[in-house]
Amino acid sequence: MPIDAFDALACPLDGEALHRHDNAWVCPQGHSYDQARQGYTHLLPVQHKRSKEPGDSKAMVEARQRFLAAGHYQPVVELIARLCCPNPLPETTFNILDAGCGEGYYLREFSLLVPESMRVAMAGLDISKPATLAAAKQDKRPTWLVASNAHLPVQDASLDRLLCIFGFPVASEFARVLKPEGRLIQVDPGPMHLHELRTLLYQQVETELEPKAPDLDGFRLVEEDEVSYRFHLTRADDIQDLLMMTPHGHRASAEGRARVAQLSELELTAEVFVRVYEPLVG
Template structure:
């Protein structure tokens, strides 16, 4: 695969096109955004932050990086890759894609490494500067951007596909930046996902809310797949990383966290629902 950086960026302040000028990107209005030394671009204006350091912490990002790089979630990446590359198989042109909420970039790296002759222009975006920094350090090919799904710094109709895996989808923004006929892939935890871990750290489990099967506004459902398999973690470090990379670390009581910390081995169910949506080929919806 030939992987390049996605460049159809928009100014997060006024929506005008951004263009590179040396070590920064500028729009016609004069707004300028510096490229960090590590190679990522910060396009989350201070006035649009909800906190001083939004998104995952440095510690959460490090735990996720160790866990994902160990290959524990590779079956999920393989299904995502197949969906993207199926669309790319018959396309002679470059396909542009965004990972909206990319974390430390694992799924984009897996996509770039997939065995295919497709040519992709990729961008990973996350609201956490620590996540984007980690992604930029591991792979220089995609464009890595600090930004928000609520205000994607992408020009309208510039993307062939968007993936949003365990993130916070903003479907109106996804529809705005996708081309007509563009594809959206979303991943959500299934009802049995990590159930064994949750049974250890919580005194009781609430009934899981199944995510709606219907397509979000502006999109049509293409298909849905469930990735489900048992995963055995045979060392305390991997168990600690799994807990640290999920919201359960902060939701669990001190007693629940202590029970998890005492584990030396753990087998959990991985259950992830992947849905593929399409933006209609008719007039774009902006």
């Protein structure tokens, strides 16, 4: 499938459209952002940071790369692709942004699943510089950005699809950048997701038997689907990668992490909800 770099970018300081000049993006006010030699662009001003090095660490990114490359979440990818693809296929270039893209796994996999006749412009952004760097190293075709969901460096009404996969939706920003006919694909863990791991880590694990779709201001839920399955980790290193790539790696107590460290295999439940929202017009 042909993939174009997404170019409808906006200056994170003043919101003006960015234009490409050699290896830099420049706005009419003169703000300039160089593309790194690895292929990503840093569009996260210091005033938009809450810490010196926000987002996932290099170790978390590397653990996620190894875990996802093994295909444990492939059924999740396939459901996202099915709900993301338009029907009928568009005649013009389809603009997709992955907000909170991590190391780019879902965009790379999506590009393998959509029809060959569909032309797509892709961008992925993450607040973590190590994550965006890893994404850019693996696939040069999309536009990769260090940026925040709270201040998307994207022009108004420029996106056909916005993916937020295990991330943090910012409804006002998401509504701003989507076309009126665009769709938000919100992906969240279900109550039984990684239940076996959480039971080992914590003394008490609560599960909501009937999870409700979150209400997002400015959006209407139009479709919802779920994927649930079991998968088996057969190496201690794989279990540690899963722990490291999730927030549980630093939330759990030392005792809980020690229990997990003793395991050489673990059978787990994956439960993921994929919800499609449309922006409310007017």
